[in-house]
Amino acid sequence: MPDYYSPPEVVAVLGCVDTYLQWRKTQEPPRGHEHFHPSAFGKCLRKMQYERYVERGYMHPVEEEIKSNILRVFENGHTMHDRWRGYFEELGVLRGVWQCRNPFCAAYSEDGQIDTSLLADFSQHIPEFLKGRRKYGEEELIGVFKPERCVCGWKRFEYHEVLAANEELNFKGHADGILDFSRFDPGRYMEVKQSYLPEYLPSSPIVVDMKSCNTYDFQDIAEGRPHPYYLTQLTIYANLLDCEWALLLYEDKNNQKTMAFRVERNKDTLFARIRRQAREMIEMPNRLEDDGNVVHLLPPPKPLMRQDKECSFCPFKEVCHESPIWDAPTLRAQQIEFYGEEAYEPH
Numbered sequence: 001m002p003d004y005y006s007p008p009e010v011v012a013v014l015g016c017v018d019t020y021l022q023w024r025k026t027q028e029p030p031r032g033h034e035h036f037h038p039s040a041f042g043k044c045l046r047k048m049q050y051e052r053y054v055e056r057g058y059m060h061p062v063e064e065e066i067k068s069n070i071l072r073v074f075e076n077g078h079t080m081h082d083r084w085r086g087y088f089e090e091l092g093v094l095r096g097v098w099q100c101r102n103p104f105c106a107a108y109s110e111d112g113q114i115d116t117s118l119l120a121d122f123s124q125h126i127p128e129f130l131k132g133r134r135k136y137g138e139e140e141l142i143g144v145f146k147p148e149r150c151v152c153g154w155k156r157f158e159y160h161e162v163l164a165a166n167e168e169l170n171f172k173g174h175a176d177g178i179l180d181f182s183r184f185d186p187g188r189y190m191e192v193k194q195s196y197l198p199e200y201l202p203s204s205p206i207v208v209d210m211k212s213c214n215t216y217d218f219q220d221i222a223e224g225r226p227h228p229y230y231l232t233q234l235t236i237y238a239n240l241l242d243c244e245w246a247l248l249l250y251e252d253k254n255n256q257k258t259m260a261f262r263v264e265r266n267k268d269t270l271f272a273r274i275r276r277q278a279r280e281m282i283e284m285p286n287r288l289e290d291d292g293n294v295v296h297l298l299p300p301p302k303p304l305m306r307q308d309k310e311c312s313f314c315p316f317k318e319v320c321h322e323s324p325i326w327d328a329p330t331l332r333a334q335q336i337e338f339y340g341e342e343a344y345e346p347h
C-alpha cells in the first residue's frame with residue numbers, strides 16, 4: 001500500500017501541537033532526582049543513581065528527547081487517573097489531600113468570618129491567595145475523606161495525592177489514591193445489579209495505583225503477569241503508608257477493560273530487599289576509599305545485556321555501556337547480589 005501523502009498544511013497544524021508540547025515540557029519544574037521515586041525503584045537502579053549524580057554535578061547531563069506522542073501517552077495516563085479517582089470519590093471511598101477551590105478562602109478566619117479589608121488589593125496578590133486556599137488531610141499519613149465544606153463555606157475541592165515518603169530510606173513519591181470503605185453506603189445502589197460481594201470489601205484502608213496500558217500488554221497482564229516494577233512500587237507504598245495491601249489497577253486503553261492485583265506488604269521479603277537497596281544507594285555517592293579519596297559508586301545495571309529493551313530507552317546508555325562492568329565475569333553475580341535472584345526469575 002502506498003504511503004498516504006499528508007498535505008503540508010495538515011502537517012503544519014499537527015506540528016504546531018507537537019511543538020507546543022515540547023515547549024510546555026521546558027516550562028515544567030525539573031522532576032528532581034535526589035530522592036528515590038518509588039515508581040522507578042523496581043527498574044534499573046544504576047540509571048537512578050546516574051540521574052542523582054547529574055543533579056549533584058558529578059556527571060554531565062545527557063540530552064533526553066521525548067517524542068511528542070509519548071508526551072501525549074503520559075497525559076492520557078493522567079486523565080485516566082482523574083477519571084478513576086472521580087469514580088472512587090462518587091463512591092465516597094476516596095481519601096487524600098483536599099484543597100478548597102474558593103480563591104478567597106484565605107480571607108476567611110477559622111470561624112468563617114470574612115475580612116473584606118484583605119480583598120482590597122486581591123488582584124495584586126492572586127498567587128498568594130491561591131496558595132492560601134486551605135488544605136485538608138495533609139497532616140494525616142493517608143489523607144482524609146473529602147470534607148463536607150471548607151470553613152469558608154465552599155463545597156468544591158481539588159484533589160492532591162498523598163505523599164509516600166521515608167526520610168531514612170530517602171523515598172519520596174505520591175500515591176494515586178487511598179481507598180477506605182468504612183463509610184461506603186451500599187444502600188444507594190440497591191436498585192441496580194450488584195457486581196460485588198460486600199463481605200470482600202477491604203476492611204482497612206488500601207492504597208491504589210492505576211496504570212493505563214495497550215492491548216498487547218494487557219493480554220500478558222490478564223494472564224496474571226503484572227509488571228514486576230509496579231509490584232515494587234506498590235510494595236513501597238503499602239509499607240510507607242501503613243496499608244494492609246495495595247491495589248494495582250490496569251485499564252486497557254483500547255476498550256477500558258480492567259485487570260487488578262492485590263499486592264502484599266511483603267515486609268520480610270521484597271520490602272526487606274528494597275530497604276537494603278535503598279540503604280546501599282544512599283551510601284554509594286560518598287564512599288571513602290583507603291587512600292582518602294571519595295568515590296561515587298554505582299549499582300550494577302539491572303538488564304542482563306546491553307541489547308536489553310530497558311537499555312534502549314535509557315538516556316545514559318552510551319556512558320553506561322562503556323563501563324567495563326558489562327564484560328566483567330562477575331556481572332551476573334553482582335546483579336543477583338544487588339537485585340536479588342527473584343528479580344531474574346521469569347514472571
Ligand SMILES: [Zn+2]
Pocket residue numbers: 100101102105106133134150151152153154
Ligand atoms: Zn475555603
